Amino acid sequence: MDKDLVIIGGGPAGLAAAVAAKEAGVNDLLILERDNKLGGILNQCIHNGFGLHTFKEELTGPEYAARFIVRAKELEIPYKLETMVVDISADGDAKIVTYMNREEGLVVVRAKAVILCMGCRERSRGALNIPGYRPAGIYTAGTAQRYVNIEGRMPGKEVVILGSGDIGLIMARRMTFEGAKVKLVAELMPYSGGLKRNIAQCLNDFDIPLLLSHTVVDIKGKERVEAVVIAEVDEKSKPIPGTEQEIKCDTLLLSCGLIPENELSNALGVEMNRVTNGPLVNESLETSVPGVFACGNVLHVHDLVDYVSEEATQAGKKAAEYLGKSEAVNAGGDKKIVIKAVDGVRYTVPSIIRLDHMEDRQVVRFRVGAVYKKVAIQVLAGDKEIMNLKKQALAPGEMEQVILRKSVLESIPDLSEVTVRVKTD
Amino acid sequence: MTETKEFTCIRCPLGCQVVATLEDGKIVSITGNTCPRGAEYVTNELTDPRRIVTSLVKVTGGSQPVASVKTASDIPKGKIFECLDALKSVELTAPVRIGDVVIPDVCGTGIDVIATSNIQ
Incomplete structure (x- = not known):
């Protein structure tokens, strides 16, 4: 199959990039999305606060996504769901995108341009090196968010949250709304990694303590989490002996940072920025591989989806500009x-x-x-x-x-x- | 008697630290806000604090077992849990469309709870 433009990911970045590219005249394009619907992580972000910049009103995540999905459908932008891109490589000026799904099996697309919109993933327990057994009841905040908000299941009743990223703060309120007791949020750093308003409306409103300069040093329980031990840390983030306290709980949520998901970018060999863990890009949001663009959380982790949409719109326009020229725009x-x-x-x-x-x-x-x-x-x-x-x-x-x-x-x-x-x- | 109270404005992601000065319980000045919404927020916090509530209701016959909902505008803060209780007894049948009224006039607030996701 040949395509002018392939967009990898149908979340907020992929949708805005596709809409902008199509509006700029790219007709031969395709969105590839691994989930069973468009919208990406917004579908599980049921809280409000999205869209103040883009739509001048406060929307929930699914509503914000729906605005872009409606626009993409109006523009008749083709997309494939439950479709996983497994590789991208370059062949001269062409980009070879290999994807898989149940209906078609393995398919190879030759694309003139590609926009990388794969988003990011959460730092997991394995990456955090917390000692202890491996009992049930330890989740990243986003996984818990999916269980609760999409699948309608509660991961636990007594919760400790490690990390004060926005997803952790939002989940503190969400779990409280669903009847759980959120005992505390522990943050390694002396400041929160989340937005100030989320500390106000998700923690302070419900008297959930935020312990800065604290971390989890042990997890108790063999089959199921029974308690966690938290301790204060010094300015080098090392636990201070004697400050340990055991907190009884059945669930530990981790909200300890997001990492852009760049396996495909690495396979393609794009130059990476070691600080963001995303591709290095120029003013057109084009990576070191001509005709390959990146936007949204795969490029660098954003705090507001409005900025993702704005950035992705730019990437979509620039990809259209690249396709409109007979020679590489990099020339x-x-x-x-x-x-x-x-x-x-x-x-x-x-x-x-x-x-x-x-x-x-x-x-x-x-x-x-x-x-x-x-x-x-x-x-x-x-x-x-x-x-x-x-x-x-x-x-x-x-x-x-x-x-x-x-x-x-x-x-x-x-x-x-x-x-x-x-x-x- | 003069006292000051500090608030984090939640009206936008900026999260301004807004300070209200009160004399005998009456607001005499509001500082630290970048826009009028900050002053309005703090005035409300001191007189009638309100929040938009977002949560879920059960759905049968749909592609997923729950649908996300919100109060169409903010409701008194003291009624949050009463509103959440009211949502527990609701069961919708798919399809659900964004904007569908889930509970009209929830807990006598005059505000509707509406659906925020499309469930087929």
């Missing part, structure tokens, strides 16, 4: 500007800007590595300051952005480097 664009993330800024997306391909306004997204109060985000072009944004507070749990203007970058001769940093003085 030309010799003037490359590298964006450097320093002084508290952990990374930027994109990390390369080709002036020839830059739009008038370029959104650059990033996260910081620590909590800061009353600082500024400073952007330097070469060594000239071009932006200085005062910030009341910055936190690792919240994505930040600056908007670079093409006219400003063009006005600086021989510009090869832009620096984004936290200015503390």
Whole structure:
């Protein structure tokens, strides 16, 4: 099978990318989705708070997804469900996408362009190295969310949550609503990884304690979790002896970070960013393999789906632009500007800007590595300051952005480097 | 008597830290909010705190056993668990469409509970 554009994943990123590509004139496209419906993780995020930027109203996850699914169906964008992409490779300019499903078996598609929209997955117990037996009752927060919100099953009655990521905070409230007792949320870091409003409305509203600088050091129980032992940690995240306390519970939920799901990107050999665990991309959200684009949580973990949709729309448009040209869009664009993330800024997306391909306004997204109060985000072009944004507070749990203007970058001769940093003085 | 109370605004993901100054229980100033919604939120928190409630109801004959629902707008905070109790006795029959009224005027709040997912 030949296709102009294959989109891998039918979650929020894949849907927005497909809609934008189709609207930009790409007719020969296909979405491949592994679940039995479109919408991705939004289907299990039944809480509200989505869409304030995109639709100017507060929607739940399934409602937000439905808006894009309706649009994709109006545009008659073809998609395949319960279909797993098992490999991508390059053959000259073509991208060879191999997928599997029950009806067709193994199918090979030759695509001119691919958009990677595989999302991310949760850091599991195995990756956290918590000692103890392997009893039933330990779940990642997202797995528990799926059991409760999609399958209608309760994973437990007395719950301890490790990690204060947003899914953990949301699940603290959800489990409380379903009649469970959530005893506490323990967070290794001295600050929460979740949004401040989720601490207010998911924990404080229900008097659920958040213990910062605490972790689980032991899990008790052989067949089923019977208790966990938590302890305070020092500034090096090491448990402090003597601070242990045993908390009786039958369930431990883990909300300890998300990892972009890039097995396919790695198989294809795209260059990766070691900070985000996602591909390195230029201003078009194009990876190091020409014609392969990435957006959403596979690129870097977002806190708001609105930004995923915005980013994916950009990827869809740029993929359409790539397909509209007879030669690779990577040709030309010799003037490359590298964006450097320093002084508290952990990374930027994109990390390369080709002036020839830059739009008038370029959104650059990033996260910081620590909590800061009353600082500024400073952007330097070469060594000239071009932006200085005062910030009341910055936190690792919240994505930040600056908007670079093409006219400003063009006005600086021989510009090869832009620096984004936290200015503390 | 002057006292100050601090709130995290939940109206958008910014999560502004908003401080209300009260004199004899009356609000005299609100600071720290980036937009008018922050002032409105804090005023409500001090007089009539409200929340949108999102949860599930049972569904029979559908592609999944539960359907997600929400209160169409925010209800008094004190009625959250009463509202959740009312949802326990509801059983819908598929198909369910987004916007279907699940419970009209839930717990006398004047606000409907509506479906937020499509179940075939």
